[in-house]
Amino acid sequence: MADIYDVQGLRLSLADMARKPLFGAAPRHEILKGLTFRIARGEIVGIVGGSGSGKSTLGRALLRLLEPSEGRVLFEGTDITHLPESALRPYRRRIQMIFQDPMSSLNPRHRVGQIIAAPLMLHGVEGPREAALRALDEVGLPRGFAARYPHELSGGQRQRVGIARAIALRPDFILADEIVSGLDVSSQAQVLAILKDRVRDLGLTLAFISHDLSVIRRLCDRVIVLYQGQIVEDGPCDRVFADPQADYTRELLAAIPDPDPDSDWF
């Protein structure tokens, strides 16, 4: 089985609570409007789009943190679209997520060591302590950081803890949702380099959600461009950047401020 994910006609709608009448059900707001794509094992796929394009919702549907309303999501050939939580359990260890904001996704009362070891213990991995320390090595943080609290770390270091927590479980698939958008350029570069290296050495598959095409260019093999809940472009990075087909992709590319003062950007 070469594909890790096979997504067919995925639709997802959520209740629009802002327009809910006092009595009765809230109207549904359709966020994903029929997406079809595959993710091959070992691939690094970028998912790009503006605010409200549905990119985070798509990620959450892949991880089955949200349940699709129509269509199918196959993980290694198994239909996980409507599996109940108990049946999803065995898959949970194999699909991991790194979150955008490490301040809200790392428990401020727990030390880094505990944060990384908790999911290992939950899934009954042997030697969680040692595995957590090894994960710190893998993201280039000193082992002494295991005794620190998240607030004692810089933004880039906190995101590295997020990566360590995800890779410690040796998953097959990682979803990274806007993990560098809160960082300055130098920490951004460092976090991305570490993520790419680890994904390659461990042979993982990565979906990388971002609003920044230049970051995707550097990291990903392939890019899926979302606009208002639909895929407007899907192809290898080299092709999409050299010859974008969709108007929206061209607009996104034209909006990137490249570090070049001579171009007539505005």
Place this chain on the structure above:
Amino acid sequence: MSFLRVENLCVDLKGSGDRLLRGVSLNVGAGEVMGLVGESGAGKSMIGKAILGILPRSAGVVDGVIELDGENLLALPPKVRRQRIGAKAALIPQDPLTALNPSRRIAPQITDRLVDILGWDRARANDRAREILAEVHIADPDRVLRSYPHELSGGMRQRILIASAFAAEPKLIVADEPTTALDVTVQKQILRLIRDMQARHGTALLFVTHDLGVVAKICQKMTVLYGGLVVEQTDVHGFFRAPAHPYSRALLAATPRHDDPAASLNPVPDDIIQAVRAEVAAADRNWRNG
């Protein structure tokens, strides 16, 4: 002549005496745009805050000159200083959600400053608010003035903050990462708006950002900071052609660019970080030895 002249500005953390800004000097002429760049913690926002007199309570200016329109702000009594800053300078803040009071309508949030600090009457201030919102391309100013912040989109709120900053015709605006929270297409619109407004009103602009791409598009001069120390100060064209300082070169190589992935997002090497840290330590030794 420079409209803003900062000389040897030193800011300390009160109590511990830790240095946050280490003798920063810069000049911004009328109508000029200066970029302040650096990593988190480099002190770039701190400079803007010191100029506007809105440093956090835990920090204080210990040395230096901040001259606005030929007058040293630090030598003025606090009340006069606030009045001068209110009349001549303004801020475009980073986060449009926290900068606007969620429980008040937009109109008073724009006009309060005109009435309270500049002594305008309410009617004149309201007219001005309507006029300035139209200038930032808000189609229906009257409806927006009656709205609460949560009823408006992020891009719209950022437009309101820009309008609000320009409302009193300040001669200097400090823009503190005004587009960091926005996605790229909205960022481009907002940058274009700031540039157009700045050019039309001839305002001097101090643009704080960590994104060298944004600096390239909007600034004429720039100052690169590390650890509160000025690493390089130059004109933008010269900088992007050939950054002089090794740290500046590394920062440029770390900046994402879509046209040249190999020259993009390269982590800053450790030896360069160590060298620039040594410069910071040397500056502190010189300062202690008088």
